[in-house]
Amino acid sequence: GDSVTQMEGPVTLSEEAFLTINCTYTATGYPSLFWYVQYPGEGLQLLLKATKADDKGSNKGFEATYRKETTSFHLEKGSVQVSDSAVYFCALIDSGNTPLVFGKGTRLSVIA
Amino acid sequence: EAGVVQSPRYKIIEKKQPVAFWCNPISGHNTLYWYLQNLGQGPELLIRYENEEAVDDSQLPKDRFSAERLKGVDSTLKIQPAELGDSAVYLCASSSPGGDPGELFFGEGSRLTVL
Numbered sequence: 001g002d003s004v005t006q007m008e009g010p011v012t013l014s015e016e017a018f019l020t021i022n023c024t025y026t027a028t029g030y031p032s033l034f035w036y037v038q039y040p041g042e043g044l045q046l047l048l049k050a051t052k053a054d055d056k057g058s059n060k061g062f063e064a065t066y067r068k069e070t071t072s073f074h075l076e077k078g079s080v081q082v083s084d085s086a087v088y089f090c091a092l093i094d095s096g097n098t099p100l101v102f103g104k105g106t107r108l109s110v111i112a
Numbered sequence: 113e114a115g116v117v118q119s120p121r122y123k124i125i126e127k128k129q130p131v132a133f134w135c136n137p138i139s140g141h142n143t144l145y146w147y148l149q150n151l152g153q154g155p156e157l158l159i160r161y162e163n164e165e166a167v168d169d170s171q172l173p174k175d176r177f178s179a180e181r182l183k184g185v186d187s188t189l190k191i192q193p194a195e196l197g198d199s200a201v202y203l204c205a206s207s208s209p210g211g212d213p214g215e216l217f218f219g220e221g222s223r224l225t226v227l
Contacts, residue, residue, distance in 0.1 A: 004154075032212070032214050034214050034215075041220070042220060043115070043116065043203070043217075043218035043219050043220045043221060044155070044203070044205075044216075044218040045217075045218065046215050046216070049212070049214060049215070089154050089155075091154075091214070092214075093213055093214040099145075099157040099160060099168060100157070100213075100214050100216060102154030102155050102156070103154050104152065104153050104154050105152075105153070105154050
């Protein structure tokens with residue numbers, strides 16, 4: 001079945017450091033890929049998405065590129081802020097009738 | 113626009129007791145989801161509704177879990193009786209008709225602790 005594998009956390013970075021959170025996927029079809037973020041005390045919210053190979057999703061300074069050849073969708077940000085501290089979830093959906101499948105999440109802590 | 117509203121935010125019960133969670137989706141969102149999130153894990157789908165019809169409940173443990181969405185708007189998820197292993201966060205989400213099926217709007221969740 002479909003699955004998503006994320007790098008283990010927690011990840012602790014200093015402010016202005018470069019962030020990469022790795023995500024790889026397994027899917028039977030041609031999935032759409034997503035990053036969701038959960039800030040402390042809040043519900044999950046969509047951060048960015050990509051629907052086909054080589055698409056780059058971006059939002060709030062975060063980027064991720066859909067790499068079909070490596071089945072990856074790594075999340076990057078050039079300079080993190082304390083306010084980026086959250087749990088990040090990589091997810092995929094294989095078709096309109098299949099559910100959104102999430103990875104286990106990666107907790108990011110950014111210290112000033 | 114109001115977001116997805118869930119209640120209660122926190123619930124502590126003893127094992128074998130019943131518990132119910134309520135969800136009010138975003139107005140106009142006809143698809144409603146209940147997800148289970150165990151500590152340190154990603155959300156896992158329990159049930160998906162299209163209007164009042166449950167179109168995917170394959171992961172719902174039907175011996176003790178039940179859900180309803182009688183008028184195609186609010187939904188209730190019930191556990192009876194609760195077990196220690198049911199301690200988790202229960203997430204409700206909704207999505208808009210014709211929107212990206214991967215773009216879900218989540219509530220803040222209901223955290224259940226079973227003692």
